[in-house]
Amino acid sequence: MSSTGIGSRTSTEGDDERPLRRDAELNRQRIIEAAREVFAERGLAATFDEVAHRAGVGIGTVYRRFPTKEALLAVAFEERLREHARMAEEALAAPTGWEALVHFLRQAAGMHAEDRGLRDLALGASAELGFSPHERIRDSVEPIMRRIIERAHEEGSLRADVTVEDIPLLLMMVSEVAHHSHAVRPEAYHRYLQLLIDGLRRSSKSGNLGAPMTPDDVEAMARQWLPTTLPRR
Known part of the structure; x- marks a missing residue:
């Protein structure tokens, strides 16, 4: 028993x-x-x-x-971050540097518009979160973007004073429009993205952009742009 x-x-x-x-x-x-x-x-x-x-x-x-x-x-966000990196690699395969740049901007803007968390990780300041995925994205995507920018400059399609540091700041602007206009006009960000793309084209009538941004400038501005969105709970 x-x-x-x-x-x-x-x-x-x-x-x-x-x-x-x-x-x-x-x-x-x-x-x-x-x-x-x-x-x-x-x-x-x-x-x-x-x-x-x-x-x-x-x-x-x-x-x-x-x-x-x-x-x-x-x-x-593991898979979404990988998707973001794959998207940049796909853009690099475009026939010209200009097409690669436009493809990247459109695809990245769309991803950031539909997923604010991904946007925050991709464009926010990693130091604020102490979170390595943002750094992995930057480390994998930035060299690709640099090659795309160089190709577009060599072709003469991209204005000469645009640098790779300008790209995340442009996406910050567009993503802010996307999230603030979502309830009113979900597609509104496309309008302003196109205005930015047109402004990137090389033209004899382009104005002076002033001193280029540095990587430290971009990181510092990202901290200011995303200062209160990272509570621990």
Whole structure:
């Protein structure tokens, strides 16, 4: 009897553990999907409370799976960040530097318009978040953009005073229009993106842009542009 009792209890405990593990994994997936949705809508200003509510779990469950916002973002945005990098590589394959630049700007603007979290990671200041994916994007995309800019300059299609540092700032402008106009005119950002693209073309009538931006300038401006959207919860 004793042996049978122990065996039955052990079997029951094992049966209990398997559903718990399945429930834990389901909760984890719900949290990740909810995070993608909430951060896409709200950007990195979204909180764990909002993610938990969207996932239908308690805030404690979110913290048990992802103790920091950085940990959650790393999982939730891994594929979107890779997609962003692949998009830049696809642009590089365009027949001309100008076409490559326009392709990149249109595709990046569209991605940032539909996903504010991706926009914040791609264009925000990594130092504010202490989050490596932004640095990985910059490290992989910036050399590609530099090659595209060089090709367009060599062709004579791009105004000579435009540098690679101008690109993230242009995308910041367009993405702000996209998110502020979404409820009124979702497509409005296309209008201003086209104005910017036309302004990038080389022309004898182009005005003086002044001193070029430095990488440090861009990073500092990104910190000012995104200073309050990164609460830890």
